[in-house]
Amino acid sequence: MSRSPIVGGNWKMNLSLGEAEALASEVRHRLGSYPGAQTLIFPPFPYLQAVAGRLGDSPIGLGAQDLWYEGKGAFTGAVSAAMLVSVGCKWVLIGHSERRHVFGESDEIIAKKLRAALHAGLKPVLCVGETLLERQAGQTFAVCGRQLRTALQGLQRSELEHLVVAYEPVWAIGTGLVASPEQAQEVHADIRDRVGDILGMDFAAKLRIQYGGSVKSSTAAGLMTKPDVDGLLVGGASLLAEEFAAIVRAK
Ligand code: PEP
Numbered sequence: 001m002s003r004s005p006i007v008g009g010n011w012k013m014n015l016s017l018g019e020a021e022a023l024a025s026e027v028r029h030r031l032g033s034y035p036g037a038q039t040l041i042f043p044p045f046p047y048l049q050a051v052a053g054r055l056g057d058s059p060i061g062l063g064a065q066d067l068w069y070e071g072k073g074a075f076t077g078a079v080s081a082a083m084l085v086s087v088g089c090k091w092v093l094i095g096h097s098e099r100r101h102v103f104g105e106s107d108e109i110i111a112k113k114l115r116a117a118l119h120a121g122l123k124p125v126l127c128v129g130e131t132l133l134e135r136q137a138g139q140t141f142a143v144c145g146r147q148l149r150t151a152l153q154g155l156q157r158s159e160l161e162h163l164v165v166a167y168e169p170v171w172a173i174g175t176g177l178v179a180s181p182e183q184a185q186e187v188h189a190d191i192r193d194r195v196g197d198i199l200g201m202d203f204a205a206k207l208r209i210q211y212g213g214s215v216k217s218s219t220a221a222g223l224m225t226k227p228d229v230d231g232l233l234v235g236g237a238s239l240l241a242e243e244f245a246a247i248v249r250a251k
Contacts, residue, residue, distance in 0.1 A: 003208050005224065006108060006164060006231035007039035007240025007248045009137060010065060010093065010212075013044060020047040024054035026241035032058035037231065037248050040091050040125075041238070045079055052088030063091030063125070066099055070113035076132035079122030087181055092122045092129040096152065097129055097170045107150035114151050119161035123162035125210070126151055128191070140169075141190045155232065157203050165209045172213025176234060181222045181229070184211045217243055221248035 003071050015023065020043050031039045032055075040061040043051045065165050068078035080081045084092060094117055095110035110126075117124045128147040144167065152160070167187050172179050179187075188209045197202035211223050212233030237246045 003206065003230045005236055005251050006210060007037050007042065008040040008063070008091075008093075008166075008210065008231070008233045009094055009244050010096070010233060010235045010247060011044060011239060012098070012235055014063070015044070015238055017047055017050060020044070021050050021054050021224065023239065023241055024051040027244060028058045028060060028247035030241055031248055032060060034245075034249065036251060039248050042091070046090060048084070049087040050187070051104055056250065060088050061123075062087050063123075065093050065096065065123075067092055067094075067113055067116060068165070068235070069109070069116035071116075081116045081122055084122060087119050090123055092167075093127060094124045094140050095127045095147065097127060097168050101170060103179050107147055109172045110147070111153065118155070118159050123164070125164045125166050127166045127168050127212070127233070129168040129173075129213075133217055135169065135171060140187060144187060144191055145194045145220055149193065149198065150204050152198050157199050160199065163207065164231075165195070165207060166212050167191060168212035168233060170246070175187045175213050178214040178216070178219045178223075178240055179211065181226050184229055185226035188189060188226070201205070215247060217246035217250060219248040221227050226251040 019251050040063050042063045060100055064084045068075055072079055078105045094114050099105045106155040116123055128144045135141045191209055192204045195207055208230040209230040210233045211229050215232050215234050216237050234247055
């Protein structure tokens with residue numbers, strides 16, 4: 001089964017407004033007509049509308065790094081799914097490891113966020129991954145499986161048509177320690193099997209699974225040669241347009 005590659009750039013909490021606008025324009029210039037992979041970018045909340053303007057009608061997908069699951073009300077500092085849609089977002093990261101581990105969000109909160117995204121018509125990139133301690137304890141598959149199961153429980157296949165899963169081992173994010181293509185492949189294959197158990201093998205065969213964690217242009221192609229690695233989610237390296245473009249074009 002061939003799945004079209006999808007590569008995202010997570011800008012995290014970086015850049016000024018002017019730098020974000022310039023980076024968006026540069027990414028559009030380099031990748032806006034590249035047919036080989038779907039490109040997504042995830043700027044900080046305050047820059048979303050300005051970046052949407054820079055992306056214009058290009059096929060580059062605009063996403064947010066997070067949302068809160070309530071619709072509106074007394075949730076100081078939070079941003080709803082409908083707000084994201086209203087400023088031009090089509091995509092959203094759900095359960096990024098920094099939300100889970102820096103902000104302490106549980107599997108249950110992340111499951112609610114996934115539902116809120118789907119309800120608003122946002123396309124979710126659901127992030128899962130184990131810590132170093134969990135890997136060393138041989139729990140990688142179990143942890144990713146639990147995160148997936150809790151997030152997907154009770155959802156119908158028809159609601160998840162645009163779901164993308166990102167395998168992002170916590171020990172590889174922002175550390176320079178990229179997983180080997182073999183390490184990524186074995187977890188991706190297991191994720192696909194587990195999604196197959198929950199939603200059916202035909203659904204799982206079409207699911208795109210990204211790898212994320214210290215990807216650079218020098219490691220992107222090796223990861224993308226693996227049969228269950230359908231794309232990449234890139235943090236630090238997505239802040240440099242030339243490097244990000246080289247990663248997107250790596251396959
Ligand atoms: C990320 O933030 O999703 C990520 C993978 O970061 P980095 O590429 O910097 O490790």
